[in-house]
Amino acid sequence: MSKIVKCELYLKNISSLATCANPDGRPKAGAALLDAGEIKNGAVLVSEGKILKTGATAAIEKYLADNKIAPEKELDLSGMTVTPGFVDPHTHMAFAGSRENEFAMRVEGRSYLEILNAGGGILNTLRYVRNIDFKELYSQTAARVERAFMHGTTSMEIKSGYGLDFDAEIKTLKVCRKLAGKSPCTIVATYMGAHAIPPEYKDGRGEYIDLMINKVIPYVARHALAKFNDVFVESGVFTAQEGEKILAAGKKHGLIPKVHADEITCCGGAELAARIGAISADHLLMASDRGLEMMREKGVVAVALPGTLYSLLSKTYLDFEKLMKKGVAIALATDANPGSNMCINMQTAINQAVCLMKVPPAAAVNMATINAAHAIGIAAERGSIEAGKFADLAVLEGPSYNYTAYSYGVNHVKFVVKNGALYEVKSQLRKIWRKK
DSSP states (O other): OOOOOOOSEEEEEEEEEEOOOOTTSSOOOGGGGGOOOEEEEEEEEEETTEEEEEEEHHHHHHHHHHTTOOOSEEEEOTTEEEEEOEEEOOOOOOOOSOOHHHHHHHHTTOOHHHHHHTTOTHHHHHHHHHHSOHHHHHHHHHHHHHHHHHTTEEEEEEEOOSSOSHHHHHHHHHHHHHHHHHSSSEEEEEEEEETSOOGGGTTOHHHHHHHIIIIIHHHHHHTTOOSEEEEEESTTSBOHHHHHHHHHHHHHTTOEEEEEESSSSOOSHHHHHHHHTOSEEEEOTTOOHHHHHHHHHHTOEEEEOHHHHHHTTOSOOOOHHHHHHHTOOEEEOOOOBTTTBOOOOHHHHHHHHHHHHOOOHHHHHHHTTHHHHHHTTOTTTSSSOOTTSBOOEEEEESSSHHHHHHSOSSOOEEEEEETTEEEEOOOOOOOOOOOO
16 A cells, blocks of 8 residues: 655644544434534644544654655644634525615514515615626625635535526526636525515516526526525415425426525425425424424434524524434524625624524534535535545634634634635734824
8 A cells, every 4th residue: 555645734733623523424413413523632634635634633743754744834723723614504695785774674673574575675685686787796795705714614505586587596696606616615506586576576476486497497407507496485475385386396407405494484394395305494493393303304404593583683593402302403504694694704603503592512513514514415525524525624713612602703713724725814903094
């Protein structure tokens, strides 16, 4: 057997290396979710963009000496934490305009559905997205993705759903495709024409559903513009029966189902996700016990979005203990969007999960990495620090992953490793002007 002689990157003396590994290859649920696979004083070797080996620094030092390997780049990370690069499995990053006025309306007591019915919400952003050109939509979206990357998110899902006509939806998905080719962040796209009924179909929702099924979905699939198909199953939006029809059409064309399920009312979204074979069901605040049990039986990942509930001024959050007891695999996402959660930072999502959902920090890290990767179908290659997977890592200040949840409101990322490439995230104060 020939000896390995190449190693581009060596991270050593890591105070807390959270591998988030799960040897059985499935998303973590139950007791497994509470184990972040931590290695104290750990080390990671990277070769040809992938993880070559992990372990305690002493063991890795011996491995390097025995195999006469001289790493090209070494980083001593004493006092630091390394986790897998964060995976954000639910975002609406591709949009234009802002809706801070609606946030103020919520503070004054207006509900989400009231704002939507008054022409706000999704339909507000729709006007911006339809009118903006491709170049500007790409520029604005790319800037948000870059900020997320600097905060440790190395993979994310991006949904369409703010155009709600053929041209604007395809424009949005082409923005995602261009980003996937140019951004260091791994991007997977979701078609979400079923985000709302557009105003021109207010009295003809059946016609809009037919448009999606007969024109948009076939085009999206034929041109490989999306991996997933998502439906907002909610009171006043799409019924479970309509959602099933749309998702079944997507499956016929090779699009994997996702469901915005039971966010505000119990509408059978969780049951639909299990019945249709969705990869994930997201939100789930009002999901029925039977729906959650069906999700567990069918292996549907539950995606928690505490930031949305926080921004919507909710007093209740997804019941983590209930999902744990039922054995449902749980992931975590930002739901970054202009209306109900203007946040692109998975570190913030981790803090919110811990403080608002009472999720133990180890579970929150697993939810933001390996389980999130399962929720968008990339866990075979990313989401944990295991030999053979792509080297996607977040290097964070603080002596353990507990610190990430404990100290909030700042960016703890010092380095991001993506496919083995090392990016430095600088944070320094520089005086540029003084009045004389």
